[in-house]
Amino acid sequence: MTTTSRDQERLDTEQQARVFHALSDARRLRILAVLQSGERCVCDLQADVGLAQSLLSFHLKTLRDAGLVDVRRTGRWAHYSLARPALARAQQVLSKLQQVVGPAPEGCCGQEQSLLTIETVHSKEKSR
Secondary structure: OOHHHHHHHHHHHHHHHHHHHOOOOOHHHHHHHOOOOOEEEEEHHHHOOOOHHOOOHHHHHHHHHHHOEEEEEEOEEEEEEHHHHHHHHHHHHHHHHHHHOOOOOHHHHHOOHHHHHHHHHHHHHHOO
């Protein structure tokens, strides 16, 4: 069975969705931030991010499934590190989307608004 370019594009899109899903949780972002300083044993990660072992395992699995972290096992210990190529690909996808979107939309009274500003206003309204 051969893979067509359309099939490959669908697979790429599904992988990108897994990556952005993994990046959509504050706890997983915190785990990634801790891993920026280098490889960490899972027991150290647990202390650093303040999550129970079962919840940390769930989030690490999500990050592994998205390809954002690598795991190295030595005996009973698991050591996690950032999978920098996957993070670079996510950054490339965002850059391409930014090119497609173009300049920021015009806001009220002809003022230009950035998407970040729109999201910030929306989140402030939700918190009221």
